[in-house]
Amino acid sequence: MKLLKRVSAIALTICMLFSLVVTTNSSIVAKADSVPVQLYYLDNQGGRYGMSNYTVYVQINSNAAHKEVWLHYCQGGSDWNDTQGGYVTTLPDGSEIWKVTVEGAYGILYTIKFIGDGQVYWANNNGNNFTEKDILGTANIKVGRITISETINGTVINFSVTVKNLDFAKKVGIRYTDDNWASYKEVELKYDHSIPGTNNEVWTGSITIDPNKKNAFQFCGFYTVNGNTYWDNNFGANYDINYTAR
Numbered sequence: 001m002k003l004l005k006r007v008s009a010i011a012l013t014i015c016m017l018f019s020l021v022v023t024t025n026s027s028i029v030a031k032a033d034s035v036p037v038q039l040y041y042l043d044n045q046g047g048r049y050g051m052s053n054y055t056v057y058v059q060i061n062s063n064a065a066h067k068e069v070w071l072h073y074c075q076g077g078s079d080w081n082d083t084q085g086g087y088v089t090t091l092p093d094g095s096e097i098w099k100v101t102v103e104g105a106y107g108i109l110y111t112i113k114f115i116g117d118g119q120v121y122w123a124n125n126n127g128n129n130f131t132e133k134d135i136l137g138t139a140n141i142k143v144g145r146i147t148i149s150e151t152i153n154g155t156v157i158n159f160s161v162t163v164k165n166l167d168f169a170k171k172v173g174i175r176y177t178d179d180n181w182a183s184y185k186e187v188e189l190k191y192d193h194s195i196p197g198t199n200n201e202v203w204t205g206s207i208t209i210d211p212n213k214k215n216a217f218q219f220c221g222f223y224t225v226n227g228n229t230y231w232d233n234n235f236g237a238n239y240d241i242n243y244t245a246r
């Protein structure tokens with residue numbers, strides 16, 4: 001009987017130790033599941049011969065002393081290449097925005113690699129890789145590049161804004177100035193279409209300004225939904241008449 005009790009006590013101790021190991025390992029895994037690198041948004045500028053210039057904005061949440069951001073990409077089924085990015089700004093929440101640009105590409109397919117103090121992390125769209133349809137990552141709004149036409153009534157500026165479909169009821173618009181922000185106006189955009197395979201919508205609209213005021217023209221986009229308003233103001237710099245589709 002004493003031997004049985006002793007064996008039972010040893011077995012209980014082993015089970016307790018095993019449970020402690022499992023619990024400890026689970027907490028480590030949970031901590032490792034935090035994502036230090038994510039797509040923020042994609043800026044796509046069209047070019048000649050069907051090619052585009054892609055600028056991928058990346059959000060980094062890391063206290064690493066040494067950081068590197070790389071785009072691992074291919075186009076049109078060609079070999080994979082790597083291009084290194086650079087720091088842009090720090091957001092109010094302490095995360096950093098970096099960007100990587102690939103010029104003269106088409107049919108791009110890519111993943112994002114972040115190296116923080118020697119540790120490598122990937123953002124790969126849950127294993128599916130990113131494409132040019134993936135406009136929004138962690139951002140909820142992205143102002144598209146404008147198109148411009150000159151008419152007898154003035155300079156017509158056409159806008160497009162991509163937003164996440166967070167709720168049916170929403171307001172999407174452009175705030176703009178033609179006097180360097182001495183005053184401003186707003187124009188509401190209308191729903192245009194959804195991007196297949198994503199939860200993103202494109203809203204469009206246009207304004208007409210005095211051709212003589214183009215050099216004083218700046219704008220940003222806003223998106224109001226569920227009581228919150230999100231802005232894309234080019235990280236505080238706003239956009240101007242040169243932010244064109246081509």
